[in-house]
Amino acid sequence: MYTPCPSCNAGRVVTKNIGKQTGGLIGAVGGAVSGGAGILSGAQTGAAVGVIAGPVGSAIGSVVGAIIGSLFGGVAGGIAGATLGQHVDEKVLNNYQCLDCGYSFSINH
Missing domain, CATH: 2.20.70 (Ubiquitin Ligase Nedd4; Chain: W;)
Structure with a gap:
């Protein structure tokens, strides 16, 4: 256009695009923290899946589950924050x- x-x-x-960049950053950090709050759930799921490989698999599974929970939370928060920031850019x-x-x-x- x-x-x-x-x-x-x-x-x-x-x-x-200041609002979009700022919203994306704040959303990503907030989402990662929120995903980090779900670390226990991700760690438990990873540990349960890792039990098949024994104690080492359980430990690795819990760490991987916690990391994946934080990453998904960060990505989801970043997308939501960038979308909100884009609206702020356009309207405000x-x-x-x-x-x-x-x-x-x-x-x-």
Whole structure:
């Protein structure tokens, strides 16, 4: 979509996406922490699956289960945070910036 600068009418305009980046980071950290709270459940599941391979398999299974729980939580939180941040960019922040004059603006849909 072509969006000229409303100040100088130049065509060199970029999106800053500050809300999307910040939301993604906060969501990923929050999701990883939340997934980390589920470490016990993931560790128990991994240990149960690892029992087939004996005590070493149980230990490895519990660690792998805990790591996978944190990773899935981080990914899910990051996606949710980035989506929310994208809406903030579009509705609240001046997400567009002209590279010629430096003017920041938003586009009302």
